[in-house]
Structures are given as C-alpha cells and as structure tokens.
Amino acid sequence: MGESRRRLNVLGVRRPWFNMHSAKLKRRSRFSLARRYTSPSSHGKTEDASISVLSTKSLSGRDDSASKKALEEVFPTFVENKPNHDTYKKKRLKAFRNPTNKKGREYVQQLNAGKNHMKSDHFSLDERQKSERIDQNTDYSGTKTGANPSLHPLRRKRVDHWTLVYFETIHSLLGAETKMEDDERMALIEKALEETHGKECELACDKSCSRVLELLISLSGPEQIASFLHRLSPSFYVVSTDPAGSHVAEAVLKCAALILQGHASDGVCKTLEQAFIIVCQVVGDNIVEAMTNSYGSHVLRSLLCVLSSFPLELTQKRSRGGGLSSRVSLSQETAKRVKQDDVIFPHLLQLLIGRILDSVKMIGPELCMDAFAGPVLQITLRVLAEDISRITMACCVLLGCKNKAGGEGDTLLDKSNLENIQKLTLNDFGSHLVEVMLEVAPDDIYQIMLKQAFMPHLLEYALHPYANFVVQALIGSIRKQDQVVLLLSNLKPSFWKLMEQKRSGILLSLLKACKQYQCSEQEVCSSLAKALNSDGLKSPLLILRLLFLESYMASGGSKEWRPNLNGQKMSVLGCAMLQLIFSFPMECSQLYWLSLLNIKPEEILATVKDLGGCHVIESFLSSKVPLKHKNLLIGKLKGHFVELANSTSSSFTLERCFSIGSVDLKEAIVSELVSIQVDLAKCKHGPHLAKSFDIAGYSKDPDHWRKRIIRKEGALKAFADVFDLTSPKGKKRVAGSEL
Incomplete structure (x- = not known):
C-alpha cells in the first residue's frame, strides 16, 4: 500500500481527499491536504511549521479546532470554501468507487496522464x-x-x-x-x-x-x-x-x-x-x-x-476574402511566403521544424490527421515554402516517401505513399494539410501528386465531402496550361453529377483556372451549358438555371421548373460562375449573355435586387458585349430606378447603368430620381448618387444638364478612339508614330 502511494506522489498526481484503498479514512484527508502544498525543493518537507503541526495533530485525532485555525492562517481562501469533511468524504468515496461516474473517470484519466508523462522522451536533441x-x-x-x-x-x-x-x-x-x-x-x-x-x-x-x-x-x-x-x-x-x-x-x-x-x-x-x-x-x-x-x-x-517572420494574423482567423471571393477574384495573387533572408532565428527555426518532422516520421499519418497537430504542420509548410530543398524534404516526410538520390526529380510514390495521401485526402483534418501542400509544393512534387495520386481517383475525390476541397485546391494550384486541359478533360463529362451532388465549387475553380491561363474557355463554357440542358441558343432557361442553381438541382432537372422570384435567394456559386463567364471573350460567353437578354423584365429586376445577382449584372455591363445589348438590358429596368436607388447593394448597379447607358437612359434614370431627391439625402449612399448623377442640376435646368452630358460623352468617345489601339483612329495613330 505504501509503495502505491509513493508511486502516485512521484507521478505528480494530486492526491484525493482520502485514500480509497485504505480502511482508515477518518484523518487521512487533512494529511493529504497538507502534502499537496509541500515545496518541491524540500522533498516532502512542509513549507511552514504550522502545516507540520497540523498533520501531526490531525493524525493523532486531537485538537481539531487548532488544526482548522492553523489551516485558516496558511490557506484562508481554501478553507473558507471547504465543505464539511464527513459529508464531503462520503460523496467522494461514492464517486471514486464508481468507475462509470464522471469524477471516477476524471481520476483514472488523471492517473493515466501522470503515467504517460513519465515515459521516456523519444525526441531529445x-x-x-x-x-x-x-x-x-x-x-x-x-x-x-x-x-x-x-x-x-x-x-x-x-x-x-x-x-x-x-x-x-x-x-x-x-x-x-x-x-x-x-x-x-x-x-x-x-x-x-x-x-x-x-x-x-x-x-x-x-x-x-x-x-x-x-x-x-x-x-x-x-x-x-x-x-x-x-x-x-x-x-x-x-x-x-x-x-x-x-x-x-x-x-x-x-x-x-x-x-x-x-x-x-x-x-x-x-x-x-x-x-x-x-x-x-x-x-x-x-x-x-x-x-x-x-x-x-x-x-x-x-x-x-x-x-x-511569418505574419501572426494568418494563424488566427482567415480574412473575410479568403473563401469564395478569393476564388472569384480575377487578380492573380500568390500565396504569402517567407523569404529566407527575413528569418530572425534560422537555427532555432530549423531545430523546431526538425523536431516536428521527426515526430511525423515516428507517429505517421495519424499525427497529420489530428485536429490540432494539422494546423501546426500547415504553418510549417508555409514557413518553408520559399526554400525549395527544405519544402521538398518536408513534403516527402509528410507523404511518407523517400527521395532516392536526394534530387528534386527523383521522388517516387509507392503503394504505401499513395495510401497515406488517400487517407489524408479523405479525412476531415488531413484534407486541409493536403490543400496547403498542393499550394506550396514545388512544381515537380505537384506534378507527381497530380498524376500518381489524384488522377486515378479524381471523380471519387471530387464527389467526397472533404476531398472535393482538395480537388479545388489542386485546380487552384495549377502550374501549366496542359494541367488545365488534363483536369478539364477528365471532369467535363461529370459536370451535371458535380452540380447535382452540390460540388459546384469545382466548376468554379475550373473556370478560374481557364481564365488565369487563357485556355479552354470556349470548351468549359459549352460543357457547362450542355450540362444544364439548355433548350436553345436564345433560351432564357440557361441563365435562370445558373442563377437559381440549388433550386433547379433540387427539382432533379425538371423541364417544368421555373424560378420563384418572391423571396428566393439566388445561388452564390451560380452567380460567381456567371461573373467569371462574362469576363471571358465575347464569343465564349455568347450563350449566356444572349440568354440574359431574353429573360423577362421582372426577372432582370429580381436579379439586380439580389445580393449575388447584382454582381452578375455589373459583370455583364463591364464585359466586351456590344453597347447596344447593354442598353437593351438597362431599358428593361425603366420604372424601377427609384426602387434600385433606395437599396444599398442595387445602388452600385444603378451607378454602373448610368455610366454605361446612353444619354436617353441617363436622363430616364435622373428624371425618376428627382422625385426622391430629399429622401436620397438622408440615406448613406444617397449623397454620392445625387452628386454623380447631378440630380440638382437636372431639376433646375434639364436642357442644360442634357447638353453637358452630351459634351462629356463626346469627349470620352474621342479620348477612347485615340488611345484604343483596336479602333481605326488608334491604329492610324500608331502607324503615324512608327513613321
């Protein structure tokens, strides 16, 4: 019995108020209380003489009041909150003797934690x-x-x-x-x-x-x-x-x-x-x-x-633009990487990273799939992203593969390595690590992972709840045009299945990759239109099915499906895909903007009033579609400009319509807004609209306002003709400068 108590004390486990293995429980708890506050440097000797007196008197069964008084002097707050000992002893005895009780389980876990802590250290320097x-x-x-x-x-x-x-x-x-x-x-x-x-x-x-x-x-x-x-x-x-x-x-x-x-x-x-x-x-x-x-x-x-010297804020919370907006954005921003010259303590960094990678070698993929260890490994990869040799070594360690000759091109994946990648890809936490690995891996490692690990199971991963995000990262990390063509050719036949299984994010990533490398744009647009079962070149169903993608997929692709414009929100991913499509060349997006021009005015109005749909209209107005088609779309909004001006999100689209539209359309917009000039001044965006449209000037003298707009339009057109190299005047100007 004494040996077990000594072992418990060595393990560093806090003693309970009593020893449950002993039959003498009357005075044991207060002795344990005193031992809890012993100094580590004294090796069991008490810090104060009062504690020693307290222990002796408690064990002998004499002078309980003096013991309590001494305890109050040393630990006033602790004794103040301590309940009656006899009642407390019975409750604790029942708790610790019942292994199914929560307190009993906590005691066992505490004991096991102390035993595990005394195990030998496998990661010493x-x-x-x-x-x-x-x-x-x-x-x-x-x-x-x-x-x-x-x-x-x-x-x-x-x-x-x-x-x-x-x-x-x-x-x-x-x-x-x-x-x-x-x-x-x-x-x-x-x-x-x-x-x-x-x-x-x-x-x-x-x-x-x-x-x-x-x-x-x-x-x-x-x-x-x-x-x-x-x-x-x-x-x-x-x-x-x-x-x-x-x-x-x-x-x-x-x-x-x-x-x-x-x-x-x-x-x-x-x-x-x-x-x-x-x-x-x-x-x-x-x-x-x-x-x-x-x-x-x-x-x-x-x-x-x-x-x-890696930004600390990137380890806390992702920025608001790190999700969907980063995939829709057309700006080609590279990932944040650490320059090796900026590292403050390189020897300490390599020491710590070496310990981390050694632990992965010993434990294996289980550590990579841990909910808390995974983010540490992600930061480790981002820190090493700029060092080609070290990031190659780190990727090989995480994948469990070996570099045959130490060169960058000698890395091979055997069957066990492929199984490790598959486990990580299909795991909730491991998939995040694979995403970062694809983002920061060198070109040769990316090519090997693409061909050996992902291409044989591409559709399976694309439909998986976790692995589909890895496929999106795989597409977003493409390095060459032939990789875009390879992935598109394999996923193109399954566009409908991907949308049906709510994996439209993969299609969005493909559109982004085609835009970035300017390849296969016509192919991806036509394949998407074919998957949506478009009924003709000018059918309005194509654009509506994309705008209400989830609703259309919920109907199973029924031909009788029609959108519900009363309060139903448009698809975020569908609107994002249309934004990218309208940024393609006019010939590639022709099916979509012709479909947009054929929808009804009330459907156009519902699109502009939607938080995602308004961005689609703005993208169309900013595209290279002929101006007459844009004016046709703006004309369908006549009579509703006041309604659009009162909405914060729609006001941006209205401002875009004013800058793109003809002089007659500009006058139509301002003439409707004159009636709410006072109300516009009260809202946040109203003064900006009033100043941009010069509503006050129009209300004073409409003819003078119209003449000023015509002069302004003429000056802008002349400026565009001179500096636009595709126009006849621009080509003539370039030819004259060469002479």
Whole structure:
C-alpha cells in the first residue's frame, strides 16, 4: 500500500481527499491536504511549521479546532470554501468507487496522464543539434517542463489569496476609467512585473491573473517583455498548454515579434534570443504533446511565425476574402511566403521544424490527421515554402516517401505513399494539410501528386465531402496550361453529377483556372451549358438555371421548373460562375449573355435586387458585349430606378447603368430620381448618387444638364478612339508614330 502511494506522489498526481484503498479514512484527508502544498525543493518537507503541526495533530485525532485555525492562517481562501469533511468524504468515496461516474473517470484519466508523462522522451536533441545552441554550457532539458519539477501541470501551485487581490487591484488601476500619468503608469507596470519573479507560471495559469498579465505585457516596454519571456521560458510548455496560460504565451510572443521587427537594442535582442533557445528546447522536448494540445497548438503556431517572420494574423482567423471571393477574384495573387533572408532565428527555426518532422516520421499519418497537430504542420509548410530543398524534404516526410538520390526529380510514390495521401485526402483534418501542400509544393512534387495520386481517383475525390476541397485546391494550384486541359478533360463529362451532388465549387475553380491561363474557355463554357440542358441558343432557361442553381438541382432537372422570384435567394456559386463567364471573350460567353437578354423584365429586376445577382449584372455591363445589348438590358429596368436607388447593394448597379447607358437612359434614370431627391439625402449612399448623377442640376435646368452630358460623352468617345489601339483612329495613330 505504501509503495502505491509513493508511486502516485512521484507521478505528480494530486492526491484525493482520502485514500480509497485504505480502511482508515477518518484523518487521512487533512494529511493529504497538507502534502499537496509541500515545496518541491524540500522533498516532502512542509513549507511552514504550522502545516507540520497540523498533520501531526490531525493524525493523532486531537485538537481539531487548532488544526482548522492553523489551516485558516496558511490557506484562508481554501478553507473558507471547504465543505464539511464527513459529508464531503462520503460523496467522494461514492464517486471514486464508481468507475462509470464522471469524477471516477476524471481520476483514472488523471492517473493515466501522470503515467504517460513519465515515459521516456523519444525526441531529445542529438549531440549535433546541441552543439548548435548559442549557450552550450546551459541545458534546460533536465525535466520535460523545465528546471523546476513543481511546474508539472498536475501539481502546479495555486496563487494565494493576497496575490490575487494584488493583481486585481493592478487591473483596476490600469483600467481605461482610471486617469494616471504616464510615468506613474510605467512605474506601476514595472513594479507589477517585478512581483511576478519566481511565480510566472502560477500567475500565467491562473484564470484571473492571466488577464492582468496580458494587459501588463501589452503595456510594457521591450526590456520588460524580454526579461519576462526569459523568466517564463523554462516553464513555457506548461504555460502554453494551459487554458489561461496559453493566452499569456501568445501575448508575449506577439509583443516579442513586434520588438524583433522594429529597432530593438542589442541587449534586448540577445535576451530574446536566449529566451527563445530555452523555449525551443523545452517545447521541442514535448513537441507531440504541444502539437496535439488544443491550447499548445495555437502557441506553437505563433512561435513558428515569430521565428520565421511569418505574419501572426494568418494563424488566427482567415480574412473575410479568403473563401469564395478569393476564388472569384480575377487578380492573380500568390500565396504569402517567407523569404529566407527575413528569418530572425534560422537555427532555432530549423531545430523546431526538425523536431516536428521527426515526430511525423515516428507517429505517421495519424499525427497529420489530428485536429490540432494539422494546423501546426500547415504553418510549417508555409514557413518553408520559399526554400525549395527544405519544402521538398518536408513534403516527402509528410507523404511518407523517400527521395532516392536526394534530387528534386527523383521522388517516387509507392503503394504505401499513395495510401497515406488517400487517407489524408479523405479525412476531415488531413484534407486541409493536403490543400496547403498542393499550394506550396514545388512544381515537380505537384506534378507527381497530380498524376500518381489524384488522377486515378479524381471523380471519387471530387464527389467526397472533404476531398472535393482538395480537388479545388489542386485546380487552384495549377502550374501549366496542359494541367488545365488534363483536369478539364477528365471532369467535363461529370459536370451535371458535380452540380447535382452540390460540388459546384469545382466548376468554379475550373473556370478560374481557364481564365488565369487563357485556355479552354470556349470548351468549359459549352460543357457547362450542355450540362444544364439548355433548350436553345436564345433560351432564357440557361441563365435562370445558373442563377437559381440549388433550386433547379433540387427539382432533379425538371423541364417544368421555373424560378420563384418572391423571396428566393439566388445561388452564390451560380452567380460567381456567371461573373467569371462574362469576363471571358465575347464569343465564349455568347450563350449566356444572349440568354440574359431574353429573360423577362421582372426577372432582370429580381436579379439586380439580389445580393449575388447584382454582381452578375455589373459583370455583364463591364464585359466586351456590344453597347447596344447593354442598353437593351438597362431599358428593361425603366420604372424601377427609384426602387434600385433606395437599396444599398442595387445602388452600385444603378451607378454602373448610368455610366454605361446612353444619354436617353441617363436622363430616364435622373428624371425618376428627382422625385426622391430629399429622401436620397438622408440615406448613406444617397449623397454620392445625387452628386454623380447631378440630380440638382437636372431639376433646375434639364436642357442644360442634357447638353453637358452630351459634351462629356463626346469627349470620352474621342479620348477612347485615340488611345484604343483596336479602333481605326488608334491604329492610324500608331502607324503615324512608327513613321
């Protein structure tokens, strides 16, 4: 029995209020309470004499009032909230003896966690890596959580009552409502940070104090931040895996990144470098635990970004334009990559990345499919994206393949590698990693993955709930025109099936790729029109089926289907596809703009009033379709210009109609808006419309307004004829300049 109790204490598991294996439960709980607060440096000796007296008297069964009084003096807040011992003992006994009870399961999990923590470390530094450290005489890897074994997550000290009161007072003094001079504020911050000496881990892991620490860090200077990070570094792993401490760790990393990107002094940079050496060593010794921890994963990503000068904001939340809008956008923006010259601590970065990749080698694809380790591996790939040799090596490690001769073109995928890729592609979390891998992989790795891993199962992946996003990333990362042709030829027969299974995002990615490389535009447009069962060249059903794509697919492609214009929203993906189609050459998009011109006026109005449909009309008005066809479309909106002007989204389309339309259409628009001139001035976009259309000038003198518009149109036409190389005057001007 004594041996089991000693083993439990060595594992660092907090003792329960009683020993459930012993029959003598009367005085055991208070002895365990005293042992919980023993100093790690004393090896079982109590911190205060009062605790020793408390333990002796409790075990002998005498002087319970004195014991309670001594306990109140040492731990006032703890005893204040403690319930009656006898009642508490019975409840805990029932809980711990029942393995199906939640508290019983928590005790078993806590015990198993302590056993797992004592296992040997498979990721310790080898001698070559240790020799690369700047401070070779100092080794912080004595324990997994730093130099102080008391910082283990399962036996961390609690913050005493008076420390909590002190930091709550600091928080109230630093609040926005408190007026304080800058010198007083800085002195208060410096004094508060001095109070954290030796208690950084406990304070950071406390729910209340961690918020105060975040505030102090954000208001501190470079020297104070560097000093705090250096003191926190031995226990950085414990802090980063704590629910409250992880926020403190990310806050100090963010401030350190700002300091390193600025003009910090040599002393501050040296202190930060020494701190990051310890941080990388401590986190590296627990790399798997940190990667798979829900809190440690975020901190580890931030650490990689700081070491590599990668933007920290990209690890938090995706920008609002990172989803559908980025696929619709015609701008060819490359992914954010880290230049190797900008890396602040390259030796530490390579050390940490080496530990991460070593863990993948040992554990395998299971680590890549972890919900928290996956994002860490994604950031690792983005950090290495600019280094061809290292990103090739990283991709080979993640795919489980080997480079035969070490060259870039010798990478081959065997059967096990293909199985690993398939597992990742079909997995919810692993698919995100494959997307990033396709985005940053070198051209030869991309070509190998395309032909060997994806082409044999392309349609299967395209229809899968998770793998279809990988196929979209595969199309979005195309490097050459022949790859566009290859993917289009394989997916073209399945356009209808893809739309039926709600995988229209793949079609959108194909349209974007065709636009980007200016190839197969006619083929992809005709294939899409054929899949939608268009009934003729001028049939309005083609454009309506795309605008209401989900509704049409829900009907099973019925010929009797007609859109419901009363409150039914248009398809986001369908509208996005039409925007791209209208940006193609006029001959390629002819089927679609002819279909648009043949729909009814009420359907045109419903399209303009829709949040997605208005962008389709704007894209059509900006296309190379002849001006007479555009005026025909604008003419169908007569009588509804007031309704469009009152809507924020439709007002942009109305402004586009005014700039494209003829003089008669411009006058028709302004004549309708004169009646609501006062109401327009009250809305947000109204003054801009009134100024652009010169509604006030038209209301005063319509004839003068019309003459001014005619002169303006003539000047713009003359300017376009001179500088447009496709016009006769433009060609004549170029020929004259050559002579």
